[in-house]
Amino acid sequence: MGRRLCTPSPVPTSSSAQSGTESRVPTPSPTMLAPISQSVIDSMSQSYDASVQQSLKKLHHHSFVITDPHLHGHPIIYASDAFLHMSGYLAEEVLGRNPKFLQGLDTDRQSVCQIRDSVREGKPCHVVLLNYTKQGWPFQIVLHMAPVFSQNDGRLLHFVGVQTPLFNCPTGLEKQPVQSAPTLLGLLKGPYAFLGQKGLLNTENAGCLGYLPYSNGHLQAGSCTGSQKKKKLKVALTVLQLVIHELTKSSELKSAEVLRSRYLSENAETALCSSLTLALTRIQQSFVISNPNLRGMPVxxxxDMFLRLTGYQKEEVIGRNCRFLEGQDTDARVVQQLRDCIKAEKACTVQVLNYRKDGSPFWNLLHVAPVRDHTAKIAYFVGVQWELGSDCCQTSDIAPVMQQLGAVGAIKVAVRSLRGQGLCRNKKAC
Incomplete structure (x- = not known):
């Protein structure tokens, strides 16, 4: 994927540039390139945690770009190594530019309009598109594009575009002269559902044609078999989901970082009373306490046992929603069950796949219960964790569920023995 085409000589897109048809814009030389603006450089760091760059690097062998619709010209703010290799450009020649610089004379205008409409409406789309390398080679791709939304407030952050090259389709190749894109391209049509919370793209009607350079100034075009076509599109959609998953997870970390900063800087009303903290340290179980009365329901x-189980430091946990333990294979139905129980102010026990700080998964027998203060109002929710298949949390012969219920009971007693929902209302009082 993404092999660079250097020989034979590039096929001319057309000799009719003088006829008024849009011609391919020449790529400026490195000395002509304008410096990348600070807004492009800062775009990723403003929306995502610092770890996002490392996460995206793991997907470097897939071709994709990330664009920012909020910046002038909707420029590329991130380009994968595979994208640069496939297109022949350097990173400094790509960042800060709209992806349309890859288009040329035979790029289908209908596909371009479809992309523009999707961007304007904040919706995903998939189209077959004819692009051109830096050297002038035409190469055909299926472009899968989808928006990324903030999990905190639902606002649009960026767009992700995954490019799947089709020139390596091995069957049915035959020489054909260069023709306009509408003649050769089987444009993808058909309905789609939203991605993630917005659903999945529908690729049932996708076509697959491939361009290959040919030494006599012609292009080769061929069609993939149905199984090859579906495999390519499935891979592309998987890559799209992986990129969006990494961005979404990193967006949550960024929001948690901001929330944690706010939480730590708030007044004494948002801090646990030292008397309550002292009582909680005596409970030898893995558990966290979240405050549903604060925005985001932060921990x-x-x-200490929770920190040992998950590998996080205390400052990495306080102020964050417990969602940070979720990962790619966490069952969304179980997560929804937890949300429903919290909304209904009920206790529940579930088995959920969580992830440690180092990325290793573990099955968590999680018991969540509301904790009421002396006025019977809900002050907190407690979540008690038990790693299934491991004795790392084993402290006695008592069954895990009984130990979890015992921890919840001890926490309830500690909270109800204090005034003001267990919060430090007055620094002097603590």
Missing amino acids: VYAS
Whole structure:
């Protein structure tokens, strides 16, 4: 994927540039390139945690770009190594530019309009598109594009575009002269559903044609078999989901970082009373306490056993929603079950796949329960974790569920013995 085409000589897109048809814009030389603006450089860091760059690097062998619709010209702010290799450009020649610089004379205008409409409406799309390398080679791709939304407030952050090259289709090749894109391209049509919370793209009607350079100034075009076509599109959609998953997860980390900063800087009303904290340290269980009365329902206390189980430091946990333990294979139905129980102010026990800080998964027998204060109002929610298949949390012969219920009971007693929902209302009082 993404092999660079250097020989034979590039096929001319057309000799009719003088006829008024749009011709391919020449790529400026490195000395002509304008410096990348600070807004392009800062675009990723403003929306995502610092770890996002490392996460995206793991997908470097897939061709994709990330664009920012909020910046002038909707420029590329991130380009994968495979994209640069496939297109022949350097990173400094790509960042800060709209992806349309890859288009040329035979790029289908209908596909371009479809992309523009999707961007304007904030919706995903998939089209067959004819692009050109830096050296002038035409190469055909299926472009899968989808928006990335903030999980915190639902606003549009960026667009991700995954390019799947089709020139390596091995069957049915035959020489054909260069023709306009509408003649050769089987444009993808058909309905789509939204990605993620917005659903999945529908590729049932996708076509697959491939361009290959040919030494006598012609292009080769061929069609893939149905199984090859579906495999390519499935891979592309998987890559799209992986990129969006990494961005979404990193966006949550960024939001948690901001929330944690706010939380730590708030006044004494948002801090646990020292008397309550002291009582909680005596409970030898893996658990966290979250405050549903604060925005985002952040963790306000994490036990030492929880920190050992997950590998996080306390400052990496306090102020964050417990969603940071979720990962790619966490069952969304279980997560929804937890949300429903919290909304209904009920206790529940589930088995959920969580992830440690180092990325290793573990099955968590999780018991979540509301904790009421002395006025019977809900002050906190407690989540008690038990790693299934491991004795790392085993402290006695008592069954895990009984130990979890015992921890919840001890926490309830500690909270109800204090005034003001267990919060430090007055620094002097603590």
